[in-house]
Amino acid sequence: MKQQDRQTMAPDQPLLTVAIAMVVLLGLVLSASRPPGLLEDSALADSDGAQSAEDGDRLPATGEFDQLTTVSPDAVPGTEEVTLAYEGGADVSVTYPSIPNAGPLSDFLDRTLTAQVHAFEAANPGARAFLGEWGLTAAEDGIVGVRMTTTETDSEETREGHSTYWYEVDTGAVHGSSHLLAGQAELAELNERVREAVSDTDAAPSALYPISALYDSVGFNPDGDLVVEFDAGQVAPVSAGRVHAVLPRDEAESLLSDLGLRVREAATTGVREFTVSDAPEAEKDGSSSQAAPGVLSPRDDSVDCSDPAAKCVALTYDDGPGGGTPELLDALAAHDAKATFFVTGLPVVEHPWVVRRTYAEGHEVANHTLDHPNLTELSKGAARKNLEATQALVYRETGYTMDLMRPPYGATDGQVAEVTAELGLAQILWSADTNDWRDRKASVVRKRALGDAEHGAIILMHDIHPTTIDASIDIIRELDERGYSMVTVSQLLGTAEPGRTYVDGLPEEESEEGAPDGSE
Numbered sequence: 001m002k003q004q005d006r007q008t009m010a011p012d013q014p015l016l017t018v019a020i021a022m023v024v025l026l027g028l029v030l031s032a033s034r035p036p037g038l039l040e041d042s043a044l045a046d047s048d049g050a051q052s053a054e055d056g057d058r059l060p061a062t063g064e065f066d067q068l069t070t071v072s073p074d075a076v077p078g079t080e081e082v083t084l085a086y087e088g089g090a091d092v093s094v095t096y097p098s099i100p101n102a103g104p105l106s107d108f109l110d111r112t113l114t115a116q117v118h119a120f121e122a123a124n125p126g127a128r129a130f131l132g133e134w135g136l137t138a139a140e141d142g143i144v145g146v147r148m149t150t151t152e153t154d155s156e157e158t159r160e161g162h163s164t165y166w167y168e169v170d171t172g173a174v175h176g177s178s179h180l181l182a183g184q185a186e187l188a189e190l191n192e193r194v195r196e197a198v199s200d201t202d203a204a205p206s207a208l209y210p211i212s213a214l215y216d217s218v219g220f221n222p223d224g225d226l227v228v229e230f231d232a233g234q235v236a237p238v239s240a241g242r243v244h245a246v247l248p249r250d251e252a253e254s255l256l257s258d259l260g261l262r263v264r265e266a267a268t269t270g271v272r273e274f275t276v277s278d279a280p281e282a283e284k285d286g287s288s289s290q291a292a293p294g295v296l297s298p299r300d301d302s303v304d305c306s307d308p309a310a311k312c313v314a315l316t317y318d319d320g321p322g323g324g325t326p327e328l329l330d331a332l333a334a335h336d337a338k339a340t341f342f343v344t345g346l347p348v349v350e351h352p353w354v355v356r357r358t359y360a361e362g363h364e365v366a367n368h369t370l371d372h373p374n375l376t377e378l379s380k381g382a383a384r385k386n387l388e389a390t391q392a393l394v395y396r397e398t399g400y401t402m403d404l405m406r407p408p409y410g411a412t413d414g415q416v417a418e419v420t421a422e423l424g425l426a427q428i429l430w431s432a433d434t435n436d437w438r439d440r441k442a443s444v445v446r447k448r449a450l451g452d453a454e455h456g457a458i459i460l461m462h463d464i465h466p467t468t469i470d471a472s473i474d475i476i477r478e479l480d481e482r483g484y485s486m487v488t489v490s491q492l493l494g495t496a497e498p499g500r501t502y503v504d505g506l507p508e509e510e511s512e513e514g515a516p517d518g519s520e
Contacts, residue, residue, distance in 0.1 A: 006067060015284035059270025063137075063223040063415045066244055067228055068073055068147055068164065068219035069268070071136040073097065075271040076144075082106065084113050084123070084132070088121050094132030097146060099224050101276040104172035108286025116150070122385075122392035122507065124156025137219050139274035142169040157238050161231030162217040172280030173287070177218035178294040181228075183382035186217065187293040190255055191246070194228055202236040207353045209360035212294030213399030220267040239326035274434035283318045295399065298364035298488040300338070305456075305505060312505060314458045314492045315339040315449075315475070316430065318406060321347050321354040322464035329357060337486035339363050341463065342406040342428075343391035345370035352397050359398040364488035367391060367405035367425060375407050375416045382485050384419045391423065404428050404489055404496065412501060421499025428489055429495075430460040431504035445471035449498045450478055456505035458489065 051265065063069040073079050084094035094117065097110040113132060121127045121129045126183055131151040144167040152159045166175045181187045191210040199205070208214065227245040230471055232238050249264075256264065289367055305312035317328070332339055341358055343365055348355050360363050370389040378386065387405060395401055405425040412427055413511035420427055432452030436445040445468055451457050462469050479486055490496065492505035 019350065030273050037472065041447065052107040052511075055227050058274045059272060061268045063222050065221055065223070066227065066246055067221060067223075068129045068137045068145075068217075068229075069222055071139045071145075071271050071274075076136065076139050076274050078275075079397050081134075082110075084110065084117070086117050086332070088117065090117075090121055090127040091129040092117055092131075094130065094150075095133050096132070096148070099144065099276060099411045099413045101279040102167060102169065103279060104286035105165075105167040105174055106145070106301060108167075108174040109148075110208050111285070112165075113148070119392040119395050120152055122388045123396055124152075124154040126445065127152075128155065129153040137164060138166075138263065138267040138268045138269075139271050140266040141262065142261055143167070144169065144274075144276075144387060145263065145267060147217065147219070147271045151354060157233075159232045159238055160242065161234070162229050162242070162409070164219050166259070167286075168259075169276050170280070173195040173289070175259060175288050176212055176216055176292055178212040178215045178292050179288065180218050180257060180263055181215075181255055181293045182257040183259070184210065184293045184296075186255040186257075190215070190226075190252075192226070192354060193247055193251070197247070198235070198243060201243055201316070202352070203230075203243050204235060207235040207358045210294055211296070211356060211360050211398055213397065214356070215294055219244065220264050222268060224249040224264050226255075227370055232479075252440075296359060296362060297310065298340075298362070298490040300336075300487065302364075303485050303487060303491060305485070305487060306494070308455050311482075312487050312492050313453050313455070313479060313484050314489045314505065315461065315472070315486055316342060316406075316428070316489065317461050317463035317468075318342045319347070319372065320345050320463040321351040321358070323351075324466055325351070325354050325463045328463050328469050328472055329354075329361060329363075331476050332363070333361060335480040335486070337476050337477050337480065338488050338491070339486065340366055340404070340428075340489040342366045342368035342404075343394065344368045344372055345393050347464075348390065348393045348397070355394060355397050357426065362492055364404070365394055365402060366489070367394075369400045369405075369408055372408045373385075374409055374411045375419075376411045380415055380419055383416060384423065386424055387425065389418065403498070405406060405484070407447055417499045417501070424498045426493075426496035426498055427501040428458065429501060429503045430458045432457050432459040434461050434471075436461050436465055436470075436471070440469045442470040442474070446474050446478075449475045453479060453482075453484065456492065458492070458502075476512065 024433045028133050059070040078100040080098045082098045086092045094113050096113060118128050119128050128461055133149050135147050145164060147164045150161045163178050177183045178187060181190060188210040191208055195205050195208050219227055221227050227243055229244040232241050235244050317339060320341060341363060367387055367390050370386045373386060375383045391402060403424055405420055406428050410429050434445045434448040493502060496502060
């Protein structure tokens with residue numbers, strides 16, 4: 001090729017050449033001066049497939065693959081740290097955020113954390129310390145996510161736990177993490193997938209049930225994958241630490257509620273600055289009016305026990321859970337039957353996962369004290385403390401606050417009525433006593449239960465005796481064949497008045513006077 005003359009390579013328009021050179025030079029200067037962490041709009045869009053072209057100016061979220069996203073509190077101007085005011089026997093140091101114009105969130109956190117600390121102290125005689133710290137996991141698109149990390153220390157061990165709450169700026173409502181799921185069926189599906197995901201860890205499948213108390217810390221990683229985390233000791237030995245599962249974004253899509261989709265969008269967006277411009281118009285305390293997946297009712301609206309034709313009967317079991325309770329739950333499930341379990345606190349400590357299963361399968365869990373004392377022989381303070389311990393133990397396992405109790409031996413008086421009324425507990429006795437604690441013969445227990453079965457009956461048994469489990473399998477089958485509806489006590493009674501004593505589910509004028517003989 002003929003070499004060109006230098007003059008032929010020179011441009012014909014020198015001014016244009018200078019202008020182009022200046023533009024190129026300016027571009028190089030701007031490129032060199034850009035902070036290394038700040039991507040161009042096109043790069044931002046490519047960094048997260050969820051962002052559309054018009055959202056290209058959004059920052060990517062920060063966080064690890066197996067963790068919830070994180071937001072710096074500095075991105076939410078005016079945020080202050082509040083220390084929980086709590087007086088108790090343990091060393092308590094808990095803080096939470098106070099965001100301008102987000103009063104309902106602060107109210108909710110204060111109330112919820114106070115309840116958590118109280119339950120920890122009531123359930124743990126050796127409670128020593130409860131520490132709580134907070135972090136933000138989202139602050140965008142009208143959503144604020146607060147992740148609490150707590151550290152509990154008692155006489156036996158130290159455990160770290162997590163819970164995550166989601167605040168809607170426009171409504172002033174705070175939602176627990178299970179609200180991210182579309183419903184109970186979706187939570188149950190998530191539970192099955194989590195069981196598979198943690199199968200190669202120390203987690204026990206029998207510890208996992210679709211209840212809100214277990215799925216109380218759910219959020220998203222920067223890629224939009226669903227992250228579920230469990231407290232130390234909750235589904236595996238404490239030594240295993242935090243157990244978690246990550247469900248890919250596309251697999252979690254069909255499980256999410258509308259709120260869950262909003263939260264995912266907010267959590268996967270980085271935050272330059274977020275403010276709540278106006279407080280909610282209506283006065284709010286942060287409570288959500290929506291029923292949360294994993295919060296289960298002991299009542300079934302499809303059965304009307306006020307109608308004698310429904311033939312409702314309440315099977316009740318005291319002193320458990322015991323080693324045979326899972327077999328009893330299997331028998332109840334086989335006949336779509338429900339029962340009420342008056343649990344004693346010490347066995348709850350021994351079999352916590354059975355309590356979770358009982359609650360998850362729609363049965364009623366009720367209070368039968370911590371260690372089965374005669375409440376009429378205790379001081380008012382001692383009786384209250386004994387009942388509060390079991391209230392706290394069940395609450396910590398299930399998230400459920402019991403509203404029924406059964407006094408051991410059927411022993412009650414005015415003081416017991418006063419204590420139970422203060423705790424919001426109705427007293428449930430019985431109309432039929434199988435005396436299964438004394439007569440350990442399945443055939444005898446079966447005959448007594450079936451002989452006394454009638455509409456409105458409350459039948460007393462104990463699920464700690466193998467003979468009672470054997471008898472119950474036949475009792476449940478026979479009652480089903482006779483057309484009875486086996487329901488919870490709350491289903492049988494409807495709304496029960498705290499402190500009041502009930503012996504059956506018949507209208508008051510039809511109930512017999514007097515209490516049971518106290519043989520229980």
